[in-house]
Amino acid sequence: MxxxxxxxxxxxxxxxxxxxxxxxxxxxxxxxxxxxxxxxxxPSKQHSNMIQTAIDKGMIPEDQAKVWKEKKQQKQQKQKKEKEKQKKMEELLKKADAGDFLALHHLGFNFENGVDGRSFPRNERNRCPTPILSLAELQSFL
Structure with a gap:
């Protein structure tokens, strides 16, 4: 809306x-x-729910519902990737907290330079607020 x-x-x-x-x-x-x-x-959650219900009940023809389903699937895949990144970042944070120098280095690099066009705000230096890259992805920069 x-x-x-x-x-x-x-x-x-x-x-x-x-x-x-x-x-x-x-x-x-x-x-x-x-x-x-x-x-x-x-976003209008009510309209989204109404459209999804109509698709689920077969009230909207399959050919017309195709684009909606594709966008929903893309959104779910994006959310899944974000959750995976979050999990990897949590593991990296645990390693860094345990004293793993390489993990700490990767977190510092990610924090200072940013990755994928995103950098951390200067006032949030205590912890990484969101996952950016996995350890394997970060190692590719070294």
Missing amino acids: AEDGCFYDREYFTAYYESKLKQGDANPTSVITHEKIGPWFF
Whole structure:
């Protein structure tokens, strides 16, 4: 759901908003309400659940539900990878806490330089807030 209270596909909404900015429109407007609108997009759990229920009960034809299912599967895979990274980072933290110099080095490198375009905020130096890379992935940088 966008700031105007209307529902859009996130991809298309983002593309529309960015195209308006590139055209020099400093204050893009909603295509439905014609009011000024910002880039904020809020998830609507109720609508997602309603669509999923309709798909599960066969109320939406399989060919039309294909894109929804693919996006859901991609989201689940991404969540699974994030959980794996979290687990690997927790293991790395345990090793570093136990005095493993290499693990500590990898954490320090990851913290100081950031990986995948992400670096840690300077005020969170006590612990790594989120997993970035596995130990094997970090070793590839050495």
